[in-house]
Amino acid sequence: MTERPTVTTLAPAVSVRGAVVNYGDAAVIRGVDLEVARGETVALLGPSGSGKTTLLYAIAGFLPLVDGEILLDGRLASSSTSSTAPEQRPLAMVFQHYGLWPHLDAIDTVAYPLRRAGRTRSAARAEAAELLDQLHIGHLAARRPAELSGGEQQRVGLARALARHPSVYLLDEPTAHLDTVLKTGLQTELAARMHADGAAAIHATHDVDEALAVADRVVLLRDGGVVQVDKPRDVYARPVDEWAAGLTGPAAFIVGSVEAAGADGADGPGRYLVRPDWVRFGGSLPATVEDVRYRGTHTDYRLSTTLGPLVLREPGPARFRVGEQTDCRVERVWRMPTSR
Numbered sequence: 001m002t003e004r005p006t007v008t009t010l011a012p013a014v015s016v017r018g019a020v021v022n023y024g025d026a027a028v029i030r031g032v033d034l035e036v037a038r039g040e041t042v043a044l045l046g047p048s049g050s051g052k053t054t055l056l057y058a059i060a061g062f063l064p065l066v067d068g069e070i071l072l073d074g075r076l077a078s079s080s081t082s083s084t085a086p087e088q089r090p091l092a093m094v095f096q097h098y099g100l101w102p103h104l105d106a107i108d109t110v111a112y113p114l115r116r117a118g119r120t121r122s123a124a125r126a127e128a129a130e131l132l133d134q135l136h137i138g139h140l141a142a143r144r145p146a147e148l149s150g151g152e153q154q155r156v157g158l159a160r161a162l163a164r165h166p167s168v169y170l171l172d173e174p175t176a177h178l179d180t181v182l183k184t185g186l187q188t189e190l191a192a193r194m195h196a197d198g199a200a201a202i203h204a205t206h207d208v209d210e211a212l213a214v215a216d217r218v219v220l221l222r223d224g225g226v227v228q229v230d231k232p233r234d235v236y237a238r239p240v241d242e243w244a245a246g247l248t249g250p251a252a253f254i255v256g257s258v259e260a261a262g263a264d265g266a267d268g269p270g271r272y273l274v275r276p277d278w279v280r281f282g283g284s285l286p287a288t289v290e291d292v293r294y295r296g297t298h299t300d301y302r303l304s305t306t307l308g309p310l311v312l313r314e315p316g317p318a319r320f321r322v323g324e325q326t327d328c329r330v331e332r333v334w335r336m337p338t339s340r
Contacts, residue, residue: 011074013038013168013200014059018068021051021058021224028054030224031068036168036200041191043215044204045235045247051224052204053096056170059202060093061086073167092161093170099157100145106132106156107141113164131159134189136182151178158186162193169194169201175210187214208248212236220244239273240337250276250300253336254308263330272333276300276313283329289320303328 014036021029029051036042044052057063059070061083070078072091077084092113093099100109107128114124132138135155145153154174161169174190175183191214194201205211211218212232220227220235228240239245242253252274258266266272287310291302294317301312301320305328312328320326 011071012036013040013073014202015071015074016055016059016068017070019055019058019065019070020067021054021063022066023054027066028224029058032224032226034219034226034229036202038167038200039195039198040216041194041201041203041214043211043218043232044202044221045206045208045211045218046221047206047247049223050221052206052221053172054224055221056093056172056202056204059168060091060170061089090167091170092164092166092168094154094157094161094172094174096172096176100153100160102145105142105144106137106148106159109156110159110163113160117164128159128163131162132156135159135186151182154178155186158190162190165197165199167199169199169203171201171203173205174203176205176207183210212248218248220247236275238334242273242336245273245336250311250313252276252308252310254310254330254333256307258307258330258333263333265333265335267335271336273336274310274330274333276311278332279303279310279312279328279330281312281314281319281326281328283327285328285330287326287328289322289324289326292318292320292322294318 012035016032016034019029019032020027032055044055046052054063058065058078061078064083065078065080067080069076072089077089107125110128110131111124114127115121129138129141132141135158137152137155140148140152148156158174175186178186203214215232217229218232218235219229222243228235228244235244236248239248245251254272254274257269258272285305285307287303287305289301290304293300298313298315299318303310303312307330
């Protein structure tokens, strides 16, 4: 295996300080500050156009900074006046649109960074074959990109990134073209490899389930700016505003006093977030079932109540039909912060 360079500093793997990136005259990254510790995985979560890919490209060195700076392992990589070349940064990037070389087959694509690191052709190809096997595409080693499906190309790109043994992985929607089973397996494999290498990762996605599952911290991006940075459980349970609440999962809002309902987190009159898993059948709150959606592992119910419309989620198939009367209880709420 390729040896990683010795790190002599305890500086964060990535430090982004006041970064501004423009497309033309328009700022698409607006004064972003972010630190990623060694061994940490940070998810960038936001809708299309929020700046996720642009921020990754700036960290990778593909886009210049108008203002601010980016440090990698404590060393300046980008500022408004200087930039280290992408190939000289201790990074590996997995592109949303694969980024494979059309003239190379899968094994030589993965072997390329190993050859650049000084491995012999035979040693590089042997390790590349091992990586392809680990990602369950060893049988495709001799195929070029045009002969691979989108998901297969994405896994070749991941194998190429793993072959670099970088300090930081930049992952731009790395599982977007994989089915659920492959996605889960790949997330597990990638996490294990990064943990073994002690590498950090910045994982851009618009999939909230993926962000909450893979990350130590989640960064919510909107219009090129940071809205919230928190642990996954806190961006879900304690969003800073209604936009953040809606981005991170199904959300219902009730206005007034919910203390009489006995919900944990109630604190006088206000506007409260209620997540589907915070509502249960059985209780003192009358409800009418307005919609039923069976999701396989669980069922979602839209309920009409005197507190307002709520969504209730419980495991298993549906127990109630549209139009039925029942009762429920709200076990937990989150008082939304006042407008900033």
